[in-house]
Structures are given as structure tokens and as C-alpha cells.
Amino acid sequence: MFLIANPYRRESPLWLHPSVAITPHVAAITRPAEAVEYISRTIAQLEKGERGCGQVDRARGY
Secondary structure, three states, X not given: OOOOOOOOOOOOXXXXXXXXXXXXXXXXXXXXXXXXXXXXXXHHHHHOOOOOOOOOOHHHOO
């Protein structure tokens, strides 16, 4: 078990480590039909130049 604060500190070596992939926390089961709908909606928004669903706010540091 890792006891690491979230978001990771800006100076954390994990951000640039070549063997680490940082992914979001997922606390629920992903239902394929809902995932397809969400991804399709997000792609459509991005193609229209809009902000995508759940887009990360990089100003917050994560």
C-alpha cells in the first residue's frame, strides 16, 4: 500500500519516471455502454473546439 498525497507534489520523481504511468482513481465499475457514450461525447466536444468532459485543469498541478 502506498500512502502518497494526491495530487503528487510538483517535484515528485514519479511525474517523469519512464516506468510509471499515472492514472486517475477509479472507484466504480466501468460499464462499456456508458464508457462509449462518454468517450463519444468527449470526442465530439473536442472536434468542435470545446473543452472535453472531465478535462484536467493543469493549473491545479495534476
